[in-house]
Amino acid sequence: MQRQKVKFEAGTPGKVGMYLCGPTVYSDAHLGHAKKEVAFDVIRRYLTHRGYSVRYVSNITDVGHLQNDADEGEDKIARRAALEKLEPMEVAEKYYWSFMDDMGRLGVQRPSIQPRATGHITEQIELIEELIARGHAYAAGGSVYFDVRSWPEYGKLSGRKLDDQEEGTREAVRGEKRDARDFALWKNAETGHIMRWNSPWGEGFPGWHIECSAMSLKYLGENFDIHGGGLDLEFPHHEAEIAQAEAAGHGFARYWMHNNMLTIGNEKMSKSKGNFTTLKDLFERVDPQVIRFLLVGSHYRSITEMSEEAFVSAQNGYRRLHDALSEIERRLPTAPDRPDALSAKVAGHVQTFENAMSDDFNTPRAVAALFNLTSDVNAALAAGEVGRSALAQAQAAYRELGGQVLGLFAAGAAIGAADDTALVSTLMDVVLEARQHYRLSKQYAQSDALRGKLAEVGVTVEDTKNGARWKR
RNA sequence: GGCGCUGUAGCCAAGUGGUAAGGCAGAGGUCUGCAAAACCUCCACCACCGGUUCAAAUCCGGUCAGCGCCUCCA
Numbered sequence: 001m002q003r004q005k006v007k008f009e010a011g012t013p014g015k016v017g018m019y020l021c022g023p024t025v026y027s028d029a030h031l032g033h034a035k036k037e038v039a040f041d042v043i044r045r046y047l048t049h050r051g052y053s054v055r056y057v058s059n060i061t062d063v064g065h066l067q068n069d070a071d072e073g074e075d076k077i078a079r080r081a082a083l084e085k086l087e088p089m090e091v092a093e094k095y096y097w098s099f100m101d102d103m104g105r106l107g108v109q110r111p112s113i114q115p116r117a118t119g120h121i122t123e124q125i126e127l128i129e130e131l132i133a134r135g136h137a138y139a140a141g142g143s144v145y146f147d148v149r150s151w152p153e154y155g156k157l158s159g160r161k162l163d164d165q166e167e168g169t170r171e172a173v174r175g176e177k178r179d180a181r182d183f184a185l186w187k188n189a190e191t192g193h194i195m196r197w198n199s200p201w202g203e204g205f206p207g208w209h210i211e212c213s214a215m216s217l218k219y220l221g222e223n224f225d226i227h228g229g230g231l232d233l234e235f236p237h238h239e240a241e242i243a244q245a246e247a248a249g250h251g252f253a254r255y256w257m258h259n260n261m262l263t264i265g266n267e268k269m270s271k272s273k274g275n276f277t278t279l280k281d282l283f284e285r286v287d288p289q290v291i292r293f294l295l296v297g298s299h300y301r302s303i304t305e306m307s308e309e310a311f312v313s314a315q316n317g318y319r320r321l322h323d324a325l326s327e328i329e330r331r332l333p334t335a336p337d338r339p340d341a342l343s344a345k346v347a348g349h350v351q352t353f354e355n356a357m358s359d360d361f362n363t364p365r366a367v368a369a370l371f372n373l374t375s376d377v378n379a380a381l382a383a384g385e386v387g388r389s390a391l392a393q394a395q396a397a398y399r400e401l402g403g404q405v406l407g408l409f410a411a412g413a414a415i416g417a418a419d420d421t422a423l424v425s426t427l428m429d430v431v432l433e434a435r436q437h438y439r440l441s442k443q444y445a446q447s448d449a450l451r452g453k454l455a456e457v458g459v460t461v462e463d464t465k466n467g468a469r470w471k472r
Numbered sequence: 473g474g475c476g477c478u479g480u481a482g483c484c485a486a487g488u489g490g491u492a493a494g495g496c497a498g499a500g501g502u503c504u505g506c507a508a509a510a511c512c513u514c515c516a517c518c519a520c521c522g523g524u525u526c527a528a529a530u531c532c533g534g535u536c537a538g539c540g541c542c543u544c545c546a
Contacts, residue, residue, distance in 0.1 A: 230546030313496035368494035
């Protein structure tokens with residue numbers, strides 16, 4: 001809670017418990033969600049790489065919270081349900097799986113535990129009762145509110161003072177609150193509100209913030225290590241989480257990490273602004289691996305500026321890395337068994353990568369290390385044969401650092417690997433052989449025509465000293 | 473109004489007080505029948521003005537511009 005970069009020390013040696021605020025499942029995920037998920041996925045992967053046993057908990061918010069702070073009862077999921085003519089839980093289910101599918105394609109590993117808000121109503125009610133018992137919450141009109149005046153530490157995460165905040169900037173302040181800034185722990189369900197549960201205060205539904213306090217404590221215990229989420233959640237969501245947990249007497253997260261936003265045209269991409277691109281649309285034209293590469297190309301705490309040009313840039317850059325790895329693996333089986341000067345260079349780049357990641361997960365510097373590695377590898381490959389151990393060492397660097405840590409170079413990814421079936425492989429051999437005949441007899445018009453035809457369907461032919469090769 | 477962030481090449485993006493990582497795009501060259509890929513070479517007075525320092529992109533003050541949160545938002 002120092003609002004600065006600090007050294008990480010696990011609460012229990014060798015183990016890390018981390019909690020990430022997950023999505024509200026009422027619509028398709030967009031690129032901004034991907035930035036957050038990928039950022040924390042990389043953090044988790046790197047901690048794992050460093051030998052920690054990580055328990056990664058990320059919630060699913062399937063209770064439909066209100067569109068705004070108004071008194072009206074329509075919530076986001078219910079609204080969507082009406083729109084799509086679905087049961088609210090069908091909406092939640094649909095977009096939950098949609099989210100999982102999108103993240104899977106981006107190479108985001110599944111959480112160790114993925115608790116749902118609707119499955120933890122009891123835990124939330126219990127926490128609310130503890131708060132009431134300790135005098136930090138009060139019931140009013142079938143709802144329960146957190147009494148911010150009773151908890152002086154409220155605001156410590158985001159560095160805010162209550163008195164400085166503008167009151168009720170948008171909506172009329174509810175009369176039943178003791179203070180305008182008190183936030184709901186439990187809300188009375190009005191007539192027509194579909195998602196509702198029994199509680200000591202009547203039928204209702206939990207407030208937005210309470211689920212994260214209840215579920216993180218349940219699965220990670222008190223004083224767990226890391227709590228993450230988007231910077232836009234710092235206040236009020238995370239502030240409220242801390243207050244709820246600590247005012248109830250529970251030690252909460254020891255480190256807080258917030259990813260910055262993704263912008264397009266210098267504006268935050270968000271659902272409310274409508275300037276978002278859903279991942280599903282994006283996957284139609286951009287390889288998920290390229291999107292992931294693009295995201296790790298900027299630091300998680302930095303704003304990532306998105307544009308069409310950025311996709312092209314990422315596509316070409318990622319291809320360079322990918323091609324070098326492919327060439328290494330192609331030459332590995334026949335590489336001579338001797339030491340090579342490349343080894344020391346590889347080791348140097350591996351060290352640079354580790355140093356970058358150890359310093360607040362600096363993925364841009366880590367990626368730069370991979371590019372520098374690639375330069376050395378390509379130079380060595382261009383110069384002639386390279387010793388097997390050096391190649392194996394380089395391969396391991398790509399696979400372990402770029403692959404396991406950054407989540408790149410996934411097997412079966414579209415670039416270079418798709419359709420690499422026996423049939424396609426044989427057909428391509430036949431075509432390239434025919435083309436080679438044309439070339440040897442200097443019938444270049446014909447050979448170039450073949451190459452042109454292949455290019456039209458996205459296949460690139462490259463002539464090398466050792467014959468032609470192709471890639472997609 | 474309060475809290476906070478950012479301004480680095482055409483674009484993206486790191487940067488730990490000691491004279492700017494990396495990628496894309498671009499220019500020239502090597503190789504090639506031509507391409508492609510790869511390799512070699514080139515490409516930044518770090519928004520502006522002051523200050524501290526032997527030394528500032530980096531620290532301090534100010535100015536300008538932009539952004540985020542304070543309302544659902546990743």
